Amino acid sequence: MLTKKEIRFCLDEMKKMFPDAQCELEHKNPFELVIAVLLSAQCTDTLVNKVTKELFKKYKTPEDYLAVTLEELQQDIRSIGLYRNKAKNIRKLCTMLLEEYGGIVPQTKAELVKLAGVGRKTANVVASVAFDEPAIAVDTHVERVSKRLGICKWKDSVTEVEETLMRKVPRDEWSVTHHRMIFFGRYHCKSRNPNCPECPLLEICREGQKRMRKRKEVNAN
DNA sequence: CTCCCGATAT
DNA sequence: ATATCAGGAG
Numbered sequence: 001m002l003t004k005k006e007i008r009f010c011l012d013e014m015k016k017m018f019p020d021a022q023c024e025l026e027h028k029n030p031f032e033l034v035i036a037v038l039l040s041a042q043c044t045d046t047l048v049n050k051v052t053k054e055l056f057k058k059y060k061t062p063e064d065y066l067a068v069t070l071e072e073l074q075q076d077i078r079s080i081g082l083y084r085n086k087a088k089n090i091r092k093l094c095t096m097l098l099e100e101y102g103g104i105v106p107q108t109k110a111e112l113v114k115l116a117g118v119g120r121k122t123a124n125v126v127a128s129v130a131f132d133e134p135a136i137a138v139d140t141h142v143e144r145v146s147k148r149l150g151i152c153k154w155k156d157s158v159t160e161v162e163e164t165l166m167r168k169v170p171r172d173e174w175s176v177t178h179h180r181m182i183f184f185g186r187y188h189c190k191s192r193n194p195n196c197p198e199c200p201l202l203e204i205c206r207e208g209q210k211r212m213r214k215r216k217e218v219n220a221n
Numbered sequence: 222c223t224c225c226c227g228a229t230a231t
Numbered sequence: 232a233t234a235t236c237a238g239g240a241g
Contacts, residue, residue, distance in 0.1 A: 079227060117240085120239090
């Protein structure tokens with residue numbers, strides 16, 4: 001496990017690599033952000049942006065999503081994947097927003113996680129990005145990076161990763177850190193082919209050093 | 222834990 | 232061909 005000083009080093013190096021890391025899901029208001037994040041499960045945000053560009057022209061309010069048939073909504077988001085679950089959840093979400101919140105997206109994490117299709121990660125993203133509340137959303141990238149670097153243990157659950165990060169990262173850096181870790185995971189410490197040889201964090205990264213040793217062995221043959 | 226699922230990179 | 236993509240519900 002990394003020391004406090006080593007974690008500080010990671011945060012500073014990530015800041016150098018991705019000084020302007022931010023939410024890449026295109027949205028004009030909290031409602032659009034909730035829909036976009038819900039759609040982004042197991043899907044690249046590039047594709048989400050491609051779909052929402054048209055989707056948000058057609059659907060502006062919760063009422064709009066409830067005005068069409070389930071099949072029509074499914075077709076409008078089909079290319080995203082997992083579209084049956086997502087269409088169903090969007091309709092439930094919109095119903096809840098209208099019945100319980102007057103059609104307005106609530107601002108607290110506690111309220112957000114109760115919404116259909118909104119789990120801990122989505123609630124954190126919306127709270128952080130739309131409402132400026134300190135939060136660390138642990139998605140696939142944040143989880144992978146945290147485990148490779150040794151910020152947390154390999155067997156930790158997503159919730160445990162989030163708790164560890166909140167303990168070890170200063171609260172006023174939660175949101176930027178979360179975005180920089182995503183960029184670091186998405187563009188550098190990739191799942192398939194991480195760029196360990198050019199990684200500024202290699203000196204403190206157990207996983208990176210292990211991969212570099214394997215690389216040498218292969219080279220020797 | 223399983224299921225949902227099309228698009229894209231490798 | 233197949234692993235992976237800003238996960239969540241049952």
